Amino acid sequence: MLIIEYAQCQNISLNASVDKSTVGINEYFRYELEVNGIRNPGRDLKLPDFRDFNIVNSSQGTKMMITGATTVIAYTLTLVLAPQKTGDFTIPEASLNYKGKSYRSNSIKIKVITGTQKPAQQATRPSGPQSQSQNYDRGVSGNVFYKVSTNKTTAYVYEPVVLSYSFYYRIGVSGVRITEMPELDDFTVTKLPDTQTRQTVIDGRTYYVDELKYLITPIATGKYNIDKSVVTFSSGGFFGKTYELESKPITLTIIDFPEAQKPDGFDGAIGSFSISAKFSANEISTNEPVNLTITIKGEGNFSNIHEINLDLPPDIDQYESTSAENISADGETIRGEKVFEYVLIPRAQGTYSIPPVSFDFFDYRAKKYKTVKTAPLSISAKGVVSKTPAASASNSISSRKTVEVINRGINHIKPVDTIQPSSMTYLYKNKFFISFHIFPLILVFSTLILKRRKQKMISDPVSARFISAKGIASKKLRKAKSLINESKSSEFYAELYNALCSYCSDKLNISSSSLITEDLIQQISEHIENDIPEESIRQCFNSCNTARFSPQTISVDEMRISYREACELINSIEKKWKRNT
Amino acid sequence: MEKKYLKKKTVLTLSVVLLIMSQYIVFCTAQEIPSDIETKDIEISLSNANTSYENGDFKTAVHIYKTLIDKGEISGGIYFNLANSYFKEGDLAHSILNYRRAQSLTPRDIELIENLEYARALTADEFSQTDRLNLYHYYDKLRSQLSIIELSLITSISYFVLAILFSVIIYSEHPFRIHLKKACLGLLIIALAAGATLSQTLYERSATPEAIVMNDRLEIRSGPGNDFSTSFILHAGAEIKILRTRDNWAKILFPTAGSGWAEIEYLEKI
Numbered sequence: 001m002l003i004i005e006y007a008q009c010q011n012i013s014l015n016a017s018v019d020k021s022t023v024g025i026n027e028y029f030r031y032e033l034e035v036n037g038i039r040n041p042g043r044d045l046k047l048p049d050f051r052d053f054n055i056v057n058s059s060q061g062t063k064m065m066i067t068g069a070t071t072v073i074a075y076t077l078t079l080v081l082a083p084q085k086t087g088d089f090t091i092p093e094a095s096l097n098y099k100g101k102s103y104r105s106n107s108i109k110i111k112v113i114t115g116t117q118k119p120a121q122q123a124t125r126p127s128g129p130q131s132q133s134q135n136y137d138r139g140v141s142g143n144v145f146y147k148v149s150t151n152k153t154t155a156y157v158y159e160p161v162v163l164s165y166s167f168y169y170r171i172g173v174s175g176v177r178i179t180e181m182p183e184l185d186d187f188t189v190t191k192l193p194d195t196q197t198r199q200t201v202i203d204g205r206t207y208y209v210d211e212l213k214y215l216i217t218p219i220a221t222g223k224y225n226i227d228k229s230v231v232t233f234s235s236g237g238f239f240g241k242t243y244e245l246e247s248k249p250i251t252l253t254i255i256d257f258p259e260a261q262k263p264d265g266f267d268g269a270i271g272s273f274s275i276s277a278k279f280s281a282n283e284i285s286t287n288e289p290v291n292l293t294i295t296i297k298g299e300g301n302f303s304n305i306h307e308i309n310l311d312l313p314p315d316i317d318q319y320e321s322t323s324a325e326n327i328s329a330d331g332e333t334i335r336g337e338k339v340f341e342y343v344l345i346p347r348a349q350g351t352y353s354i355p356p357v358s359f360d361f362f363d364y365r366a367k368k369y370k371t372v373k374t375a376p377l378s379i380s381a382k383g384v385v386s387k388t389p390a391a392s393a394s395n396s397i398s399s400r401k402t403v404e405v406i407n408r409g410i411n412h413i414k415p416v417d418t419i420q421p422s423s424m425t426y427l428y429k430n431k432f433f434i435s436f437h438i439f440p441l442i443l444v445f446s447t448l449i450l451k452r453r454k455q456k457m458i459s460d461p462v463s464a465r466f467i468s469a470k471g472i473a474s475k476k477l478r479k480a481k482s483l484i485n486e487s488k489s490s491e492f493y494a495e496l497y498n499a500l501c502s503y504c505s506d507k508l509n510i511s512s513s514s515l516i517t518e519d520l521i522q523q524i525s526e527h528i529e530n531d532i533p534e535e536s537i538r539q540c541f542n543s544c545n546t547a548r549f550s551p552q553t554i555s556v557d558e559m560r561i562s563y564r565e566a567c568e569l570i571n572s573i574e575k576k577w578k579r580n581t
Numbered sequence: 582m583e584k585k586y587l588k589k590k591t592v593l594t595l596s597v598v599l600l601i602m603s604q605y606i607v608f609c610t611a612q613e614i615p616s617d618i619e620t621k622d623i624e625i626s627l628s629n630a631n632t633s634y635e636n637g638d639f640k641t642a643v644h645i646y647k648t649l650i651d652k653g654e655i656s657g658g659i660y661f662n663l664a665n666s667y668f669k670e671g672d673l674a675h676s677i678l679n680y681r682r683a684q685s686l687t688p689r690d691i692e693l694i695e696n697l698e699y700a701r702a703l704t705a706d707e708f709s710q711t712d713r714l715n716l717y718h719y720y721d722k723l724r725s726q727l728s729i730i731e732l733s734l735i736t737s738i739s740y741f742v743l744a745i746l747f748s749v750i751i752y753s754e755h756p757f758r759i760h761l762k763k764a765c766l767g768l769l770i771i772a773l774a775a776g777a778t779l780s781q782t783l784y785e786r787s788a789t790p791e792a793i794v795m796n797d798r799l800e801i802r803s804g805p806g807n808d809f810s811t812s813f814i815l816h817a818g819a820e821i822k823i824l825r826t827r828d829n830w831a832k833i834l835f836p837t838a839g840s841g842w843a844e845i846e847y848l849e850k851i
Binding site for chain 2: 084418437447451
């Protein structure tokens with residue numbers, strides 16, 4: 001530090017300079033004041049009076065140079081000045097009072113003329129041959145300007161185009177920000193990596209350039225206007241203020257692919273590509289899935305590379321394919337690869353040859369269509385299934401795809417044998433069917449009546465016997481009738497007698513064994529009010545009683561007569577009883 | 582011994598009643614066939630119609646199928662084939678009409694559902710069901726899965742069996758009666774549900790019958806007359822509901838457009 005102070009004391013000097021001595025009235029020029037030997041003069045430095053000029057911008061800095069054992073330090077102040085009128089002017093000297101000593105700079109003579117000072121040398125354009133270099137607005141007296149450009153004015157549809165937002169400056173600026181960008185509805189936009197600040201020479205002046213680059217891909221043909229863009233920035237230094245610059249709109253013409261020599265398989269891919277294909281295994285079992293990987297490498301528009309149709313033998317089933325992209329911006333283009341994976345399942349054993357897979361694209365640099373092909377592929381399928389059927393099936397199922405309906409029409413007519421008879425079509429309207437629904441009700445009511453009767457019989461055994469007398473007697477008579485055919489006279493008469501006794505005792509509610517026949521006949525006659533002669537009842541009973549113990553054989557006819565008489569007697573008594581009750 | 586006898590008696594009674602029922606249904610269905618042609622003749626006619634269809638002679642196929650239907654051969658299959666023939670002829674309205682008629686007889690026929698959907702997709706007017714409460718929607722969906730014949734058979738059979746079981750419960754004193762009571766309750770619910778659904782379906786069919794627009798372009802007006810303004814326009818194949826009629830006009834409802842009046846002569850009931 002001491003050494004520096006020493007140097008400062010030893011070599012203090014002021015030196016003023018301008019970048020041009022003749023300037024146009026509408027031009028800016030730079031006034032540079034260098035104070036050697038002092039790091040920062042502060043208030044000790046008195047600037048000259050710029051009465052004939054406007055200060056547009058200012059910046060300051062310190063530089064240090066080490067030469068051998070000597071260290072030289074210098075303070076620089078740069079002013080951007082704009083002349084107010086034409087004529088010859090002198091910028092007076094600047095002065096410095098430092099540690100009691102006074103130092104002065106040189107004065108500067110400036111000639112201000114009408115119009116613009118012609119450049120001494122041809123301007124160097126910053127971009128390529130088709131750059132739209134005029135599309136910028138100069139700001140801050142030509143020290144800052146902003147430009148939007150494309151690397152080409154005409155492109156094919158889907159051809160990547162570089163769109164650059166370039167900010168040129170040769171003075172200290174800060175807070176550079178693009179506040180308005182054009183709308184790019186008919187383009188897909190990909191941001192390219194940020195570039196470092198570079199230097200370029202325009203009109204003999206060195207500019208720093210900050211650039212923002214995008215890769216825009218047109219998706220339709222036509223003439224497109226890319227609207228203005230707006231950038232704002234602040235100039236640094238003491239007198240800093242915010243400026244706004246607009247770029248000029250540019251035009252981009254998008255043309256369609258040439259029709260001449262367009263390959264049949266061309267699907268809109270544009271760029272420069274190569275293709276390769278390989279199987280995940282060269283030998284597999286039948287019904288076992290194998291992956292076929294097709295890789296397309298290169299540079300260009302990858303989004304327009306679609307699934308490639310494979311020309312497969314009929315015994316190989318193809319399932320849904322997957323695709324993956326691995327691309328990145330490389331300079332001013334997109335480079336990378338797109339990989340398609342197909343799941344194939346050979347259904348029969350054998351060696352299958354798959355023709356080379358070809359891929360068509362348009363090379364926009366060569367301006368012609370190109371076709372690239374893979375090498376022929378082959379795979380052999382063995383007849384032995386290496387996996388369990390379940391595992392194989394699950395593999396197949398996982399790689400299945402939805403069946404694509406090509407053209408669905410209506411289902412075919414029904415054959416004659418499947419057309420069902422029409423017998424029941426209007427069953428619900430059938431009067432017989434409807435009327436039949438009354439029967440369940442009848443059934444329920446009948447059951448209710450029967451149930452009631454049953455309950456009555458259980459609760460009143462006398463009535464039960466009375467009611468069921470005829471039924472029991474009928475059963476016995478039927479049995480007796482069967483005995484006639486068997487010519488068993490004694491058994492027949494025993495059964496017949498039994499039927500008569502049982503009927504009468506049931507009707508009278510007395511035990512058949514508790515009464516002798518004569519009492520029974522008498523009581524019956526009383527109950528039926530002697531409508532049937534007692535004698536005939538007695539005769540019927542007696543004939544049965546006598547015959548059942550008779551040792552003589554009784555003829556069938558006689559048995560039939562007796563049976564008939566017994567039946568008639570029971571029916572007569574029943575009728576009479578019903579009448580009485 | 583007594584119990585065994587009773588059980589045997591009950592089974593016998595049930596069998597007899599069921600036999601009588603089935604025989605009666607057979608008798609009733611036989612009564613209902615108004616057809617005056619022999620089964621063999623029907624088969625020959627159907628075979629001829631199918632051959633005409635397959636040979637591309639759709640007009641002849643339509644004629645034969647229609648003749649069979651006019652003679653009383655009502656069947657889902659014949660309506661389906663007739664609808665197909667109309668479709669192939671390019672008559673979308675008649676095609677949809679006959680698909681719907683077939684659907685009322687065979688509602689769960691997948692081929693029929695597919696064809697009807699396909700034909701509907703070709704109509705000019707967007708068709709969609711009216712939004713209803715979810716519960717009703719499910720009920721409606723379930724209802725549409727059963728034909729009227731099926732509903733009437735479910736109702737009748739459950740009613741008959743219910744009556745028999747009820748009679749057994751009344752008469753029998755067997756401990757098994759408790760289980761029969763549960764079965765009776767189940768049958769009662771089935772019979773009531775099926776009966777109510779059948780009644781509702783039949784009521785809807787008679788009160789608000791569905792119809793198909795047969796005209797290529799049918800102006801639906803705000804009132805029953807040509808002097809009224811046009812509310813909306815329907816095209817051939819549009820499925821509508823007839824709300825009421827007046828003279829030669831019908832008030833119709835189309836789910837997506839609302840209601841309006843149309844001339845009856847351009848509508849055909851399903």
